[in-house]
Amino acid sequence: MHAPALSDQVARKAPGKLTIFASYFCGAGKRHAMLEAARAAKREGQDVVIGLLSFDAWPSDPPLAEDFETVHCKTVAQDGHTESELDLDACIKRRPQLILIEDLSHTNIDGSRHRKRCQDIEELLKAGIDVYTTLDVQHIESIQDTVFSILGFSTSERIPDHVFDRASRVEFIDIEPERLQQRLLEQKKVQLLSRYSLSQLSALRELALRRCADRVALYTQSGQNGTGYRSHEHILVCLSSSPSNEKIIRTAARMASAFKCELTALFVETKDFQWMSPPDKERLRANIHLAQQLGASVETVYGDDVAYQISEFSHLSGVTKIVLGRSGFPSRPWFHKASLTDRLIDLTPELDIHIIPDNGMNHLLSTRYRETVHLPSLSLLDLFKSAVILVSTTLIGFLFYELGFTDANIIALYLLGVLLVSVSTKSSICSFFAAVFSVLTFNFCFTNPRFSLHVYESGYPVTFLVMFLVSLLTGSLASKLKSHAKRSAQVAWRTKLLFETNQTLQKARTQEEILSVTAKQLLKMFQRDIIVYRIQQEKLTASEIFLMDDTASTDRYTSEKEREVAQWVVTNNKRAGAGTETFSDSRCTYLSVRKGDQVYAVVGIATSDNPLDSFETSVLLSVLGECALALESQKNLEEKEAAAVLAKNEQLRANLLRSISHDLRTPLTSISGNASNLLSNGDLFDDKTKKQMYTDIYDDAMWLINLVENLLSVSRLEEGRMNLHMSTELVDEVVAEALRHINRKSVEYHLHVQNSDEYLLAQIDAKLIVQVLINIIDNAIKYTPPGSDITIEWNRKGDFIYISVADNGPGIPDQAKPHVFEMFYTVSNQIVDSRRSMGLGLALCKSIVNAHGGEITVTDHLPHGSVFTFSVPAGEVELHE
Structure with missing residues (x-):
């Protein structure tokens, strides 16, 4: 693929307009309506071509398509059969006024530039090409929960809501469900017809009409320029790895759209995050990506008290509504604890809290979800450390016993051992087992009868219970303190690096120095390889690579494919590469260092093996923002210096013209006057007078010659040409x-x-x-x-x-x-x-x-x-x- 090279050739012009022909189900006639509209546009003189259409037994459509030129499509082998995909490069090179592309929600095959066809269409629009496309409304992201409740499953091919809402025109092709069933029957699509009942089709139609109406209301309120009002409301949705969290995010997004207000997605990272299983982490990443796709700003806070963290963030950020999901786990009365909702109501009585039911989705997924719950891992090293500490504690206990120390001293010794286990090991299971072992060992070795689990004194069971609870509590507290200390150290370290980055960037004076400082700070912060491209006239210069291992090869980052991804970022001013839906098979994630529409550089960070989490992404964007500000300041300084030089030159020029206009007039008047007198009345002057007039003419001429020589010399010296x-x-x-x-x-x-x-x-x-x-x-x-x-x-x-x-x-x-x-x-x-x-x-x-x-x-x-x-x-x- 050589996409960026072609994209560079795209002239800067107004973006194209997107027209969507939508319906609620296949067979409603949206493709036919699109072709009819395209024929009308062609009759008006527009250059119309077909980018990608498929005619699968709808006999009325192929004859309409014969009127249009078809741009070459790519045929790619996939799972033993061939598929046709849109040739984006060929479309941009052809540059028609209008292009027809079917199925806006289609997911491209692996190896394509973009993961979704809607992203291909966005690039065509940016190139100034108008696009006609088709869509079944059920593929819009925010209504997937409703689609699930109607059909019992969700579609895998989806588009972000903003693609639908920001289209220049949406034409809804409506048809009665009964008529649709008859049409499907006429076209012998019996298998498709048998999968959906009349009530389901009616529900889909109602959903589609409501969603199109919502878009009309949004368009009307926002106006032609898209700058709609924003209410004072601020909605907060909580993120988690739960399977039902997708529905909660979509519901919050619909609420934010209805209220025309800001949406924030908050993830509270607790100490249990490090024990989260890979599937849960992947699900959490998907939920974060979904929130970003629906227009939410994602924030991360840290703490084990989730309710307290949510309430504090809400107070500081001006949140007015909180959206939560209902827990899918049954309550346990014997371990009764106030629910998250109850605690939030107590902590934030002034806020509206919305609890979203799962409508059966969590019931279907809860079994699989519980199967993936990952308990803290228990390493052999932690077991060895715990065993050494507890055996040492027991040996010292025997020494205390022989020396006549009381039971209280030995109990304190075991409490110390549990604390040491909690501090020196990573797993909380070790603390629990250490507490159990301490109680049993104390009973077995130091209570009468010794070397037996029986006790004579009636108060010992209470002693054992108190000892166990104190051991468990102290171990848990020590583990939490260790976790908090580690997290605080990480946050403090990154905060220090951010301050250091800001201060170092302020000292940098050139673009090269600013980018070098930024790359070195990112290398230190993320411990990943960094690639930097400077930009000159919207073209990439040679890359500068900063490696964790100086002896490692840079070939994997200097390939033509990696450079193409970076050039695409420059051209489109969007991130691309690993972890995104554009060039997702590359080795690095590439981001632009930009201020508005001005792109100063492209920075790549190696993420193919280990994607960045949300906090790392926010830190990365902060550093790149600081870098962009420094580059903007440096550019403004250069422009200011250039303007000062220009102003000085203009002042010199004004003074020169002013002086010449005044001073040259006198000697020139003298020369012309004397010459005129000599020509007209030369015979009347005596020799002495003539000689004086000749002398005056000569002196004035020499003065002018000397003046011109000085001006030329000064000019040459000032410009460095002498x-x-x-x-x-x-x-x-x-x-x-x-x-x-x-x-x-x-x-x-x-x-x-x-x-x-x-x-x-x-x-x-x-x-x-x-x-x-x-x-x-x-x-x-x-x-x-x-x-x-x-x-x-x-x-x-x-x-x-x-x-x-x-x-x-x-x-x-x-x-x-x-x-x-x-x-x-x-x-x-x-x-x-x-x-x-x-x-x-x-x-x-x-x-x-x-x-x-x-x-x-x-x-x-x-x-x-x-x-x-x-x-x-x-x-x-x-x-x-």
């Missing part, structure tokens, strides 16, 4: 080159170059450092009055050459010094607003110097003025002789 062409250069030559390209107004200033006593070499990109010097010197010319002194000097300190440009102008205020190297900042107008002061020069200098690994600073030049100093790496010349 490559440094490093070479070893003489600092003297770099400074001299810069002085040849500075502002023409430098003639109005006193420039001083103080050469070092030695030739200094620097490892630099000469062109860029020249640009740095030009910008700093032009900046000094711009902000100091004519006639000011500008001094350029350099020297070496360690591995760097320090070059400084000092002036004796008005200087820079202290509050402005931290900002002078920011883009679009000028000392005179902070945000640039005047000609020829865009604030790019020093920002570009800082970027170039930092790219060389140096620093640039500004300090005061006493008594007044400023000093700009930057450093570049020193260079060395290698001589090769």
Whole structure:
């Protein structure tokens, strides 16, 4: 099977609509009605195909089906004969507008992608394909108890109620029971007809009509968008391994549907849970799955007092109604004890308690149920421990007797022995036998006549009875305390791991780290192999496997089939694999790490040999929920950082446009004005005036060229696109080159170059450092009055050459010094607003110097003025002789 690969190709579109043609019994004509409706849809121009239909002696149907194309079906061998199954991949690949599929409640054969055909149809609906299907209403899950009471048996092929209730349209095909019997007789279905009486068919019809009416009422109240009101009621149903618990769950589900309220299924795990037989555990798992299927949230609590645990949970959860079943075991007056119902009434007088009778179901199953009751096992190790403790106690008792100790001391010694047996063994039977053995041994060895079970004193029988009861009671209490301590330790350990998981996830910074932390915590918590798939663009990346045994092979988890299951989870955002009804033959249960519809990863946990119980499942979902929150936070942080960078870039762009629109206008106006005057009135100007106009045009053009060069350089540096062409250069030559390209107004200033006593070499990109010097010197010319002194000097300190440009102008205020190297900042107008002061020069200098690994600073030049100093790496010349 390559289902997920095909599912990946499904385009994101609105889900398809499900139309169910329902009836109360086969032969009512639902398939014929479906084909007639499909023919009408085809006449309207829809692309209609047949996915799977079977024509078993209904002669009116095959001619109708000839009008439609049939999608290829899979033929699979099963128990010596072949069966046709829906080819889900072929249907998705064909992608019709409408597909016809018979028998919504059908159970697929082993090895299919889904266990039930209704799940196949759900996947087709999600792919955007409309579906017409048929259904006998008696196959709906919640009414199986009523079906049992009518027919004497329940059908094995069932659908969850939500599939029926959420269908876009249900068309009920009704027919009178008498007419149905006649039709079955005409089609020679005598064997089918003989199995059901007219009264049974009438009862099924009534049940089906009532269920369809309930759906109409639900649809009307919930509205077209499916968001119906929810009452303040909260129903609690109790879970157990009893065969009749299925009926109780279904009844509670129907009550929750009628009240439009929340339904919670509660399982109280007592100390006897560890002795529950495999069939009982399997039945309990089935009941939990049924409750989940009917929309209940399953919760587990721990304690031996079941009534108290139910009442406490009800008070804390706001439960208003409790649904219980009637016990199938006869009461024993000599061991009279208040029933669960009586205790709940005493503990929760404000709640409504509903007792559901079994209507004969428990009577039919009670014998088999009692046969499967599993008594606590008695291991040889427990017997050996008990024997050693009791023999040791008896030997010490002989010592006490010889030393003249009283009977009270020896009795206390035996009580201690019973306590030790209870604490050191796992089976409660050992405590009981230890109490019996202690009484008999004390009577036999230490009462007169000794070594006989006879006693002379009349008070000893009472002593023996009290000793037996005290021993039994202390042993039972010790066993319960041990059980509670063990359970508390397990809960505390898992709670600690959950807190630890939360704290560790908060420290994780990347998606890989978050998923790794989650997998390691799950490995520690469940002691099972864990597989993690990250997701990129709705595709799985390479798996990361965390094994309990590091030396074990990972091949069983890396097969193509296991990867297909994980990909199906990504595509459908549902759990799949072992323990589910989708790809149930895989080795792991795969769950999505998701937040809403966003799937971040898929986590697989090895469960093929040992399924997770309800508590483990709830813990797993909690951890994956924490993981999803951490991944969501990490994603939001990345988006926030990206938004901040984008906002900064937008601000820079706005400042740039604002500056250019203002500052470029002045030199461009000057250039165009001077050029226009020269063209129009050039003959009227003398040579001096013309030269001044040419000079102005040249200066303005050079300023624009320098501006554009700075903008391009800043852009390349900010985007990381500027490559440094490093070479070893003489600092003297770099400074001299810069002085040849500075502002023409430098003639109005006193420039001083103080050469070092030695030739200094620097490892630099000469062109860029020249640009740095030009910008700093032009900046000094711009902000100091004519006639000011500008001094350029350099020297070496360690591995760097320090070059400084000092002036004796008005200087820079202290509050402005931290900002002078920011883009679009000028000392005179902070945000640039005047000609020829865009604030790019020093920002570009800082970027170039930092790219060389140096620093640039500004300090005061006493008594007044400023000093700009930057450093570049020193260079060395290698001589090769």
